[in-house]
Amino acid sequence: MFLFRIIETLQPPYIDGDIKAAFGIMVLLTLVYAVYLTVRLNSPLWLVWLMPGWAVVATVVARSGRLINQDQISPIFILLPTLPIVLWLLMMRSKRQDQGLKQLPHVLLILPQALRIGIELVLAELFWHKVIPFQMTFEGYNFDVLSGIGALVLGLLLMLKPIQVTPKIIRWYNYIGLALLVNIVVIAVLSAPLPIRQFMNAPANTMVAFFPMILLPTIIVPMAAVLHLLSLRKLGLQAQ
Numbered sequence: 001m002f003l004f005r006i007i008e009t010l011q012p013p014y015i016d017g018d019i020k021a022a023f024g025i026m027v028l029l030t031l032v033y034a035v036y037l038t039v040r041l042n043s044p045l046w047l048v049w050l051m052p053g054w055a056v057v058a059t060v061v062a063r064s065g066r067l068i069n070q071d072q073i074s075p076i077f078i079l080l081p082t083l084p085i086v087l088w089l090l091m092m093r094s095k096r097q098d099q100g101l102k103q104l105p106h107v108l109l110i111l112p113q114a115l116r117i118g119i120e121l122v123l124a125e126l127f128w129h130k131v132i133p134f135q136m137t138f139e140g141y142n143f144d145v146l147s148g149i150g151a152l153v154l155g156l157l158l159m160l161k162p163i164q165v166t167p168k169i170i171r172w173y174n175y176i177g178l179a180l181l182v183n184i185v186v187i188a189v190l191s192a193p194l195p196i197r198q199f200m201n202a203p204a205n206t207m208v209a210f211f212p213m214i215l216l217p218t219i220i221v222p223m224a225a226v227l228h229l230l231s232l233r234k235l236g237l238q239a240q
Helices: 002-009 017-040 050-064 075-091 095-103 107-128 145-160 167-190 215-239
Strands: none
Touching: 017 050, 017 107, 017 215, 050 075, 050 215, 075 215, 095 215, 107 145, 107 167, 107 215, 145 167, 167 215
């Protein structure tokens, strides 16, 4: 009976095909944009292919089943979303990338964050299909959809220029966006079957240990964080 219980816990939660398709499109858009952005920033070749390569690594690890240890997510999971952000932070100290960042229109760092609206709709669908708990959606404690809406409004203002968007507005958008991103990441971690789990309501957040949802914390979240950090970096360079 114990063996059968373990085998059962290793099964990924069922996710509707339409949800997978919508999420897959958003992941693909994120990867294409990551390559485009790094090329525009004159980044080294390894950084250009970092996110697509990391998506392959995350997929292989998730499909191997190594992220689930009996009924808990393995601690190795923490490395998957952390490493790409750390590598990007190191590259932000590069003068070569700073030159590309100075020439990059700010709208290209803001408007792509509107994709977070779609991600929040996917999370809502997952909740309605009883895959994730309510606190991970905008019906609970996840307010990250505001970052997507703010990006859409701010991005359109930057493009159409009906009014002047000041650096202060952009800076505060990034601060709030980062805070909202951290908020949902913390909620997701505390809802997962980890030793530090605090939200004990069902279902547990196990989807992030399986493909394709492994790409949410390993690709979508790091890219959202990087865009905020690059935007703040650009503001700093403009102020010099």
